[in-house]
Amino acid sequence: MTKSARARIALATGNLAGWxxxxxxxxxxxxxxxxxxLAIDPSLLTELADTxxxxxxxxxxxxxxxxxxxxxxxxxxxxxxxxxxxxxxxxAGIAAALGRDDAPVAVLEVDERWVPPVAEExxxxxxxxxNLTRDQLDRFGEVxxxxxxxxxxxxxxxxxxxxxxxxxxxxxxxxxxxxSVIWVALGAPWRGDAATCPSCAALLSWSADRFDxxxxxxxxxxxxxxxxxxxxxxxxxxVALPGSxxxxxxxxxxxxxxxxxxxxxxxxxxxxxxxxxxxxxISGRFSxxxxxxxREAKIILAKNPAGWTEVLRWIEGRDxxxxxxxxAHVADGRDPSWLYDVPYELLRGMQVAASGERSLDVAVRLExxxxxxxxxxxxxxxxxxxxxxxxxxxxxxxxFTALTKRSW
Amino acid sequence: MVKRDSSVRIGLVFPDLLxxxxxxxxxxxxxxxxxxxxxxxELVEVRGGSAIPDSLDVYLFGGGEDDxxxxxxxxxxxSRASIQRAHDNGAVVFAVCAGFQLLGETYEASDGSVLDxxxxxxxxxxxxxxxxxxxxxxxxxxxxxxxxxxxxxxxxGRTTLGKxxxxxxxxxxxxxxxxxxxxxxxxxxxxxTYLHGPALPRNPALADYLLEPVIGAAVRxxxxxxxxxxxxxxxxxxxxxTGVAARVRDWKVNRG
Numbered sequence: 195m196t197k198s199a200r201a202r203i204a205l206a207t208g209n210l211a212g213w214x215x216x217x218x219x220x221x222x223x224x225x226x227x228x229x230x231x232l233a234i235d236p237s238l239l240t241e242l243a244d245t246x247x248x249x250x251x252x253x254x255x256x257x258x259x260x261x262x263x264x265x266x267x268x269x270x271x272x273x274x275x276x277x278x279x280x281x282x283x284x285x286a287g288i289a290a291a292l293g294r295d296d297a298p299v300a301v302l303e304v305d306e307r308w309v310p311p312v313a314e315e316x317x318x319x320x321x322x323x324x325n326l327t328r329d330q331l332d333r334f335g336e337v338x339x340x341x342x343x344x345x346x347x348x349x350x351x352x353x354x355x356x357x358x359x360x361x362x363x364x365x366x367x368x369x370x371x372x373x374s375v376i377w378v379a380l381g382a383p384w385r386g387d388a389a390t391c392p393s394c395a396a397l398l399s400w401s402a403d404r405f406d407x408x409x410x411x412x413x414x415x416x417x418x419x420x421x422x423x424x425x426x427x428x429x430x431x432x433v434a435l436p437g438s439x440x441x442x443x444x445x446x447x448x449x450x451x452x453x454x455x456x457x458x459x460x461x462x463x464x465x466x467x468x469x470x471x472x473x474x475x476i477s478g479r480f481s482x483x484x485x486x487x488x489r490e491a492k493i494i495l496a497k498n499p500a501g502w503t504e505v506l507r508w509i510e511g512r513d514x515x516x517x518x519x520x521x522a523h524v525a526d527g528r529d530p531s532w533l534y535d536v537p538y539e540l541l542r543g544m545q546v547a548a549s550g551e552r553s554l555d556v557a558v559r560l561e562x563x564x565x566x567x568x569x570x571x572x573x574x575x576x577x578x579x580x581x582x583x584x585x586x587x588x589x590x591x592x593x594f595t596a597l598t599k600r601s602w
Numbered sequence: 603m604v605k606r607d608s609s610v611r612i613g614l615v616f617p618d619l620l621x622x623x624x625x626x627x628x629x630x631x632x633x634x635x636x637x638x639x640x641x642x643x644e645l646v647e648v649r650g651g652s653a654i655p656d657s658l659d660v661y662l663f664g665g666g667e668d669d670x671x672x673x674x675x676x677x678x679x680x681s682r683a684s685i686q687r688a689h690d691n692g693a694v695v696f697a698v699c700a701g702f703q704l705l706g707e708t709y710e711a712s713d714g715s716v717l718d719x720x721x722x723x724x725x726x727x728x729x730x731x732x733x734x735x736x737x738x739x740x741x742x743x744x745x746x747x748x749x750x751x752x753x754x755x756x757x758x759g760r761t762t763l764g765k766x767x768x769x770x771x772x773x774x775x776x777x778x779x780x781x782x783x784x785x786x787x788x789x790x791x792x793x794x795t796y797l798h799g800p801a802l803p804r805n806p807a808l809a810d811y812l813l814e815p816v817i818g819a820a821v822r823x824x825x826x827x828x829x830x831x832x833x834x835x836x837x838x839x840x841x842x843x844t845g846v847a848a849r850v851r852d853w854k855v856n857r858g
Contacts, residue, residue: 533624
């Protein structure tokens, strides 16, 4: 790829800034590196993306994991793939990712709000869309607003190919104008934000596995592709999903990634599944921290009610103590009212600690839910204070990032 | 105690439409505070699309997204007589944010059209910019006997109270109704507010204020409110600090 002089200077400066940031221990250097690049050459994204095949992955939950799994599935088939695997999912992170790797294919995880602006800068071949639920309402506004922006993008660029979750009404509505959609029904465990039809605002009717609007006919698209237990069904093919990542939510992520790799990129199904089998830790998700007493705390990220609910369903009844670490910074959502949208009652009978800067909000929620707990704002100290062989720390976003950076 | 032949029915109205901001928490708190005092209570969910019965003791209307608010207001208007009858017979209404706006005479939908509310309180809501987001502290109307209230607001509403409407209190930090430095409205067995958080876990006294007409003297059975009081203190402390900072900023801007 030949680059303009300006782009070359932008890249060199950005990489230097990233190196300086890492060398001085300030962080991964992705943000600073990408920001420096875009400051010097604002059209850098367009140039970096030029001639590559670009797949953009977005969702409220699971975009980092899905993008990572898709990248691995494609690499497993021998392709060179660039990706913003550290979860830096806004223009700076994307510029940094494309700037350090000139692979002919790029899988980019993009923040929900940034999908349309990014699509204006670079030619996207494929959009992979997982789910839309409430997240940081004080910051992002309401779910339908995001769906509306995605729909406008699909109207403006109907040639972008789509792989999408057929079970999410907002996603189905958003991609209606697109010319080519590969559906996969992943199921909709969280329906709290899809009471009304995104198309006509009447009440949606939900059965066990599909939605319909009696007023305007908007309905879940029919597809033979679906998630069924631990298997992905693609027409007449059945693909076993990797068991190395915990929880139903990761079955959904893996199913979406595999559908994309197999149906859009034409990767051989068994090879794609094999490539995912070894993935265990993604950007610190599902990693462990030693507690200094011979035990380890396993760290799980939960960003919003849908994510928390999935994690709690998975942890319910397991032989483990649980620390709930919640902050209310901008990146967590400043209003922790959502605590009452999550069924913490599932933790009854388990050893639980309320933790994080908003440990008192958590403790009051647990008390009203009939779950006794200890209150300790430091999550690792809380984990040490709980008995039991295993401890899981379920953390909101800024608690999670602090924990995965922290060393003991 | 008020003589009852059945358990207290705490009604969560249209949780699928008006439940965007943890409003279920308010229902949970009311049920628990009855049960812990030995008063049997149950949570009754009225799903969107169904008629609101006149047999509930407390009617909770929560916050909601724009489309959902329009759906909810249709349903509420259709059940207006039923809600009115229940209230006449002693039921309590607690309405938050979108639900509060729907108690008024009119409100403005996202497309700019002005729609009718229940007309329970003389007030009108229009949408405004910017969206009002952040911690709120309210000094309640003295007649309520309530202590300072803490909550979190997140709305674009500007609610103007009419002559017959009384605000729930004066805003010390934050915006509340966005008009006249007051929040919400209070009438006989009706409380409306912009306070999320949710409001009742953070303000146990407000929960008991709502329960008093329903369970009578039983509301004076003390509960262990150690954790909610600690949460209150922390939230009020934080909000007062940010409130002072905001005042200083405003003062500098006005001066400069």
